[in-house]
Amino acid sequence: xxxKLPNLPYAYEALQPHIDTLTMQIHHDKHxxxxxxxxxxxxxxxxxxxxxSVEDLLMSLDSMSEKIRLTVKNNGGGHFNHTLxxxxxxxxxxxxxxGKLVIAINKKFGDFARFKEEFNKLSSNxxxxxxxxxxxxxxxxxxxxxxxxxxxxxTIGLRPLLVIDLWEHAYYLKYQNRRPEYIEAxxxxxxxxxxxxxxxKVAK
Ligand code: MN
Numbered sequence: 001x002x003x004k005l006p007n008l009p010y011a012y013e014a015l016q017p018h019i020d021t022l023t024m025q026i027h028h029d030k031h032x033x034x035x036x037x038x039x040x041x042x043x044x045x046x047x048x049x050x051x052x053s054v055e056d057l058l059m060s061l062d063s064m065s066e067k068i069r070l071t072v073k074n075n076g077g078g079h080f081n082h083t084l085x086x087x088x089x090x091x092x093x094x095x096x097x098x099g100k101l102v103i104a105i106n107k108k109f110g111d112f113a114r115f116k117e118e119f120n121k122l123s124s125n126x127x128x129x130x131x132x133x134x135x136x137x138x139x140x141x142x143x144x145x146x147x148x149x150x151x152x153x154x155t156i157g158l159r160p161l162l163v164i165d166l167w168e169h170a171y172y173l174k175y176q177n178r179r180p181e182y183i184e185a186x187x188x189x190x191x192x193x194x195x196x197x198x199x200x201k202v203a204k
Contacts, residue, residue, distance in 0.1 A: 001040040002051050005033050006083055014070045014091040018185040020174045028086070031169055035078030037149070042071040051203065054080045058155050077150030081131055085165050088198075091193035097192040101161075101199045108142040115144075119164075122146050124180045126166055134162040134195075159202040164193045 008028055008105050024203040043050045058074045061069055109115035123132040130148040134159040137143045153160045171182035
């Protein structure tokens with residue numbers, strides 16, 4: 001199978017107490033794996049697509065047969081989004097970004113506290129399952145957006161830097177209905193060095 005589950009860049013228990021071990025195990029080994037299985041399965045009869053990167057697939061959904069487009073959107077998005085989510089977290093993360101990224105955040109949102117407030121508000125109030133993103137938009141500016149399901153910003157030409165999973169499977173075992181508590185705890189595991197790297201790749 002072409003698409004494979006990436007290893008977590010840290011142990012399952014590494015993000016405790018903010019994200020618990022069992023959630024990480026189920027989220028990575030079961031949820032993420034199933035998206036990859038379904039993606040591979042959907043592509044197996046399409047020789048031209050079967051070895052395309054998940055990024056290429058998500059950026060060319062329009063040219064895809066209607067028979068598989070939604071399956072690839074959902075499961076390819078599930079694969080891409082989770083891969084990024086694992087990477088932008090780390091044990092003993094948190095704090096604030098540095099360098100060019102903080103300059104861009106201050107320029108767009110005023111300061112880090114206001115950026116975080118807007119991100120939290122959108123994430124807490126988002127109805128249903130989805131993800132909140134910090135992206136670089138087509139004008140090169142930072143933008144916060146929440147997208148439903150596993151919809152991925154690269155499909156609409158945006159470049160993702162940071163993302164939080166708002167699906168209940170990401171927090172329910174520890175936080176149950178208290179999504180705002182999960183979001184607040186998640187800031188303590190953000191890997192800003194990785195987010196800065198994502199920014200330096202797209203900043204012109
Ligand atoms: Mn998830």
